[in-house]
Amino acid sequence: MKVCNKCWTRNRLNRLASKDLLPVKEAKLCDLCEGLASEVAALIQSISNKLSNYEFNTVNIGLIIPSRLLEREDELRALTKARTAPTIKKYLAGVAVDHIERILQKRVHLAHINADIFVLLDLIRKNVGIISRPLYALGRYTKEKRGLPLRLRGDHENDSPSIEKILGGLLREYFQADDVKFTWIGGEDRESLVLGKGRPFLAKIIQPKRRTISESFRIDANERIRSYGLSITEFSLLARKPREPLRYSFTAEILCATFLDPEELPALIVRLPVLRSIEVTFEKSYAANKRRSLLFLGDFKLDGTQLRMKGTFEGGFDLKAFFQSEPGRRAMPSAEELLGLPLRLVSYDVLEVNFLISLNHQS
Numbered sequence: 001m002k003v004c005n006k007c008w009t010r011n012r013l014n015r016l017a018s019k020d021l022l023p024v025k026e027a028k029l030c031d032l033c034e035g036l037a038s039e040v041a042a043l044i045q046s047i048s049n050k051l052s053n054y055e056f057n058t059v060n061i062g063l064i065i066p067s068r069l070l071e072r073e074d075e076l077r078a079l080t081k082a083r084t085a086p087t088i089k090k091y092l093a094g095v096a097v098d099h100i101e102r103i104l105q106k107r108v109h110l111a112h113i114n115a116d117i118f119v120l121l122d123l124i125r126k127n128v129g130i131i132s133r134p135l136y137a138l139g140r141y142t143k144e145k146r147g148l149p150l151r152l153r154g155d156h157e158n159d160s161p162s163i164e165k166i167l168g169g170l171l172r173e174y175f176q177a178d179d180v181k182f183t184w185i186g187g188e189d190r191e192s193l194v195l196g197k198g199r200p201f202l203a204k205i206i207q208p209k210r211r212t213i214s215e216s217f218r219i220d221a222n223e224r225i226r227s228y229g230l231s232i233t234e235f236s237l238l239a240r241k242p243r244e245p246l247r248y249s250f251t252a253e254i255l256c257a258t259f260l261d262p263e264e265l266p267a268l269i270v271r272l273p274v275l276r277s278i279e280v281t282f283e284k285s286y287a288a289n290k291r292r293s294l295l296f297l298g299d300f301k302l303d304g305t306q307l308r309m310k311g312t313f314e315g316g317f318d319l320k321a322f323f324q325s326e327p328g329r330r331a332m333p334s335a336e337e338l339l340g341l342p343l344r345l346v347s348y349d350v351l352e353v354n355f356l357i358s359l360n361h362q363s
């Protein structure tokens with residue numbers, strides 16, 4: 001077996017006088033590494049421009065190497081009985097990190113879990129790829145203009161704006177990411193306003209090049225989305241992926257039509273019961289039933305012939321079904337049954353969304 005200098009030292013072969021081992025000067029001729037260190041360096045060099053676009057402190061190196069090298073390494077280890085010498089993969093990963101440091105002129109740490117980026121070196125097919133770990137961010141937005149939908153349905157609307165499209169584009173651009181996936185927390189529809197601290201959302205930022213938020217991020221972002229009536233009121237990166245589903249409650253101001261004689265209304269309003277802690281079952285024709293708590297409903301006020309009220313509900317509570325049960329989307333009991341009034345939902349605005357658990361923020 002021919003062994004180059006580097007592999008000789010790495011495997012601590014000095015004490016082993018074996019006629020099976022022949023030192024060679026040229027790494028290319030080495031049976032243990034076949035000169036792959038210089039190929040690793042060349043592959044890293046070929047992505048030097050890309051690498052400098054990624055913001056990272058930790059890197060994990062993945063290596064695909066010919067299996068014959070692993071077999072020879074096993075053979076050698078059977079001979080030397082050395083179990084602690086660095087393996088060929090560890091050696092080449094070290095070469096890759098050294099080379100990255102040389103290119104970027106900064107310290108980079110090798111990490112096997114949760115590394116900022118993963119560099120995959122395929123030494124069989126001679127190619128290299130960079131995968132960056134997704135970022136998770138928790139934010140809140142407010143919406144001060146009616147009419148902007150959360151997301152669009154169907155292709156015909158593809159050119160019109162939506163909250164998902166606006167915020168997604170903003171985050172994609174800022175983090176130089178391939179894609180952004182949202183989990184929206186709390187209810188809202190096209191005609192709702194979102195007030196107070198704002199509605200929370202969880203964003204998964206996929207393949208980001210940037211991993212930190214600048215001081216002026218929110219100011220700059222809000223400058224650009226103000227014309228839509230949108231504002232990001234909170235935005236921070238999470239240390240890790242949060243457990244879902246996130247539990248929360250929301251408070252809304254609700255406006256309903258009553259269909260009653262305006263003369264009768266004032267006397268009726270004062271007799272309306274304040275509702276607290278009621279379990280409501282939502283029956284759906286296309287999905288399993290779900291139960292959600294109504295935590296509070298009261299603060300009834302007349303607004304012309306319409307009824308205005310405030311309520312706090314467990315996350316996922318279907319206000320539309322509750323105030324306007326219809327076949328395939330029924331609430332049991334419904335608002336009408338609980339309040340003893342025929343009602344039809346006109347609009348609702350989300351005033352506040354609160355988490356029922358605390359989330360870990362990145363420091």
Ligand SMILES: [Zn+2]
Binds near residue numbers: 004005007027032033
């Ligand atoms: Zn070698």
